[in-house]
Amino acid sequence: MTNTGETKVIESHGTIKKIDSLSTMPYCGVETDENAVVEEKITLESGKSWSPKHYELLHERIERLIDEKQQFFSLEFFPPRFVNGVPNFLERVERLSEGGSVFVDMTWHMGSDPANVDKVTSSSSIAASMLDYCGVDTMLHMTCVQYNKADTLKHLEQAKAMGLRSILALRGDLPPGTELEDTHQFRALDMIRWIREEYGNYFSIGCAGYPLGHPQAPSYKADLMYLKAKCDAGANFVITQLFFEAETFEKFVRDCREIGITQPIIPGIMPIMGYESIKRIAKLSQLEIPQHILDDLEPIKHDDDAVQKYGTERCIEMCRRLLDNGTAPSIHLYTMNREGSIREILKSLGLWKLEGDRVFPWKNRSQHPIRCLESVRPIYWSFRPRSYITRTRDWDQFPNGRWGNSSSPAFGDVSSYYLSNLTTVRNADDRLAMFGANIESFEDVKRVFINYITQAPNADGVKVTVLPWTEAETGVQPETSLISEQLVWCNENGILTVNSQPSVNGAPSTDPLVGWGKPGGYCYQKAYLECFMTAELSDKLIQIIEREFPVRVNYHAINKDSTFDKTNSEETTPIAVTWGVFPGSEIAQPTVVDPLSFRAWRDEAYQMWMAQWGDFYPKESKSYGVIKAVHDEFRLVTLVDNDFQKPSVLFDVLQKALDELKK
Numbered sequence: 001m002t003n004t005g006e007t008k009v010i011e012s013h014g015t016i017k018k019i020d021s022l023s024t025m026p027y028c029g030v031e032t033d034e035n036a037v038v039e040e041k042i043t044l045e046s047g048k049s050w051s052p053k054h055y056e057l058l059h060e061r062i063e064r065l066i067d068e069k070q071q072f073f074s075l076e077f078f079p080p081r082f083v084n085g086v087p088n089f090l091e092r093v094e095r096l097s098e099g100g101s102v103f104v105d106m107t108w109h110m111g112s113d114p115a116n117v118d119k120v121t122s123s124s125s126i127a128a129s130m131l132d133y134c135g136v137d138t139m140l141h142m143t144c145v146q147y148n149k150a151d152t153l154k155h156l157e158q159a160k161a162m163g164l165r166s167i168l169a170l171r172g173d174l175p176p177g178t179e180l181e182d183t184h185q186f187r188a189l190d191m192i193r194w195i196r197e198e199y200g201n202y203f204s205i206g207c208a209g210y211p212l213g214h215p216q217a218p219s220y221k222a223d224l225m226y227l228k229a230k231c232d233a234g235a236n237f238v239i240t241q242l243f244f245e246a247e248t249f250e251k252f253v254r255d256c257r258e259i260g261i262t263q264p265i266i267p268g269i270m271p272i273m274g275y276e277s278i279k280r281i282a283k284l285s286q287l288e289i290p291q292h293i294l295d296d297l298e299p300i301k302h303d304d305d306a307v308q309k310y311g312t313e314r315c316i317e318m319c320r321r322l323l324d325n326g327t328a329p330s331i332h333l334y335t336m337n338r339e340g341s342i343r344e345i346l347k348s349l350g351l352w353k354l355e356g357d358r359v360f361p362w363k364n365r366s367q368h369p370i371r372c373l374e375s376v377r378p379i380y381w382s383f384r385p386r387s388y389i390t391r392t393r394d395w396d397q398f399p400n401g402r403w404g405n406s407s408s409p410a411f412g413d414v415s416s417y418y419l420s421n422l423t424t425v426r427n428a429d430d431r432l433a434m435f436g437a438n439i440e441s442f443e444d445v446k447r448v449f450i451n452y453i454t455q456a457p458n459a460d461g462v463k464v465t466v467l468p469w470t471e472a473e474t475g476v477q478p479e480t481s482l483i484s485e486q487l488v489w490c491n492e493n494g495i496l497t498v499n500s501q502p503s504v505n506g507a508p509s510t511d512p513l514v515g516w517g518k519p520g521g522y523c524y525q526k527a528y529l530e531c532f533m534t535a536e537l538s539d540k541l542i543q544i545i546e547r548e549f550p551v552r553v554n555y556h557a558i559n560k561d562s563t564f565d566k567t568n569s570e571e572t573t574p575i576a577v578t579w580g581v582f583p584g585s586e587i588a589q590p591t592v593v594d595p596l597s598f599r600a601w602r603d604e605a606y607q608m609w610m611a612q613w614g615d616f617y618p619k620e621s622k623s624y625g626v627i628k629a630v631h632d633e634f635r636l637v638t639l640v641d642n643d644f645q646k647p648s649v650l651f652d653v654l655q656k657a658l659d660e661l662k663k
């Protein structure tokens with residue numbers, strides 16, 4: 001992009017973004033060539049690599065890990081059936097991939113209308129959500145037997161638009177009763193050729209391998225040759241059908257190597273989780289369960305726990321053998337969408353990596369090919385990262401290094417965030433138990449905020465583990481213990497706090513409360529407070545700041561419809577509120593306060609009052625009325641104390657405002 005100094009309008013995935021091009025790139029200093037794989041990896045003395053500021057195509061990562069003799073794992077899921085199941089599903093994927101899943105798979109599930117991206121539960125939509133929200137590289141399965149080339153190219157184009165760069169190219173099976181002759185007879189090989197012809201090396205391509213031969217193949221040998229053809233046509237790696245004996249896979253790998261297949265061959269492993277389910281899967285895959293396994297299962301088949309324990313132990317034993325003797329570079333687990341024994345298996349095998357240092361104050365380990373370059377976010381969405389990701393999904397670049405000056409960030413509409421309308425953490429009943437079945441007065445509202453900060457049980461003995469603005473039950477962060485007394489004081493005085501951070505002046509990056517980033521660095525923060533307060537109090541507060549701290553304290557106060565919107569900040573200048581200085585690096589400034597983004601946040605912050613609290617009560621009830629009054633009348637205020645070297649004055653200023661108001 002050139003520096004013309006004029007305002008440009010850029011069209012991206014159907015959304016218009018207004019971009020002031022004074023700073024050449026609106027958000028990001030890195031221009032991404034979609035086919036370029038930017039390799040920027042620094043390996044620390046400890047052996048850890050640093051800063052995933054690059055996207056590495058999946059097959060290249062797999063090959064690198066194999067070269068480095070690092071064993072790894074990947075996980076397969078199928079789409080949740082119902083929209084209400086999506087938030088829990090994504091949380092499960094995130095939990096399971098936290099141990100370092102190199103990629104996750106989404107099956108091409110005909111029942112989900114897999115190519116329909118307008119449907120939340122389709123394979124394509126769910127794969128995009130796994131990539132976006134869980135931040136883990138996602139491979140979308142795609143079949144071709146029921147489609148033609150044009151359909152398949154459309155599916156690939158959609159995948160590309162969603163940031164997906166890994167495809168498991170499959171033929172697929174026809175619904176029972178349909179004859180192959182009735183259809184196009186395309187095979188996986190055709191799809192692989194189409195992808196390479198049309199997209200060059202844009203996608204990493206996986207293909208299916210059958211350790212006992214595909215049931216429809218003329219022979220095991222012929223099937224091996226078909227697999228070789230898929231690899232020769234451009235498949236980068238092979239994932240196998242499930243099997244029951246280690247020898248089956250060992251022989252298959254030997255046979256593949258013998259005929260010249262050089263690509264990584266990853267075993268698809270299905271731990272036996274239940275007696276009926278494994279019989280069903282075996283029947284579907286036209287595989288025979290070995291007699292000795294059936295004999296072992298026979299006496300315990302009605303005891304689910306015993307079957308699961310047996311399946312887990314067998315799975316660990318088989319995988320350990322394949323990893324130890326070097327036949328398998330990694331393990332691909334068919335999770336059946338269950339957490340069950342998956343973590344236990346991976347831990348036992350030593351594949352589950354413990355999360356290391358906090359790389360950033362917010363999670364930035366995205367393997368999204370564009371988002372992985374992101375390194376700056378506004379502070380407001382700290383507890384609603386999924387919402388932030390959705391509302392910025394159409395950006396074709398992300399802030400990197402700096403937020404950038406004077407850009408007019410085009411945030412998607414709040415309503416585009418379908419997850420916000422679902423009870424992501426708990427259902428409404430659970431939330432009511434936390435917030436109170438009856439809100440008699442403003443005192444009850446204050447109590448909810450106080451209980452959230454202190455984690456003391458409420459009058460009914462229930463802990464408040466979420467507020468309307470939190471997406472997950474993560475609670476307050478350890479750093480908040482440094483200011484929790486002051487926060488409680490604020491809430492007791494009707495200043496309803498939703499976000500905060502203490503000031504930090506050069507704490508070691510390894511500090512357990514406020515540290516982040518690589519060892520040997522120093523972390524800094526400006527004290528920050530975001531809260532709802534009455535209009536009278538905010539007027540008083542503004543007077544005091546303008547009179548006594550016009551330079552030291554930045555404020556921004558807004559009401560629900562922006563009829564009041566006042567700030568002493570430079571409108572187009574973001575304020576870095578968290579930054580770090582690290583050996584051999586540029587300064588990192590991951591978190592900013594940005595007046596323009598604050599206006600996009602306002603809509604959401606106010607909407608949550610009702611969507612995640614007020615609307616739980618009948619419209620004519622007193623409880624609804626109390627919440628609605630706060631929603632309608634209170635202003636949302638942010639405060640930044642710029643002098644991070646001195647003890648924060650934010651709470652003193654608030655005290656003064658309260659005192660003057662009382663006079």
Ligand SMILES: Cc1cc2nc3c(=O)[nH]c(=O)nc-3n(C[C@H](O)[C@H](O)[C@H](O)COP(=O)(O)OP(=O)(O)OC[C@H]3O[C@@H](n4cnc5c(N)ncnc54)[C@H](O)[C@@H]3O)c2cc1C
Binds near residue numbers: 110186215268
């Ligand atoms: C890891 C894995 C994941 C899967 N995920 C899904 C999924 O998400 N959704 C889904 O619907 N299905 C999935 N399947 C099932 C798969 O679609 C079926 O097994 C299907 O029957 C075969 O697909 P394929 O890609 O292996 O086919 P292909 O490789 O095209 O093979 C199909 C058959 O044709 C034969 N063949 C290939 N080339 C030739 C040739 N030139 N001449 C004659 N015969 C030939 C093969 O031997 C085989 O019998 C998956 C399978 C595996 C192993």
Ligand SMILES: NC(=O)c1ccc[n+]([C@@H]2O[C@H](COP(=O)([O-])OP(=O)(O)OC[C@H]3O[C@@H](n4cnc5c(N)ncnc54)[C@H](O)[C@@H]3O)[C@@H](O)[C@H]2O)c1
Binds near residue numbers: 173241270281284
């Ligand atoms: N390895 C495989 O052959 C494989 C893997 C995934 C999916 N599939 C096929 O894809 C279609 C859609 O699958 P889905 O997972 O979305 O839903 P599904 O409801 O058919 O299957 C649910 C679970 O069973 C597993 N599964 C189903 N059939 C399997 C098989 N033959 N071998 C290994 N695992 C199997 C899937 O991975 C998934 O975890 C089905 O026809 C399924 O048979 C096959």
Ligand SMILES: C[S@@+](CC[C@H](N)C(=O)[O-])C[C@H]1O[C@@H](n2cnc3c(N)ncnc32)[C@H](O)[C@@H]1O
Binds near residue numbers: 362379449452497
């Ligand atoms: C803005 S972040 C701080 C993260 C980090 N310092 C950064 O630079 O990005 C969110 C902080 O707000 C705190 N917090 C959460 N709920 C709060 C509430 N209701 N009132 C005040 N602070 C809250 C969290 O504990 C967390 O420390």
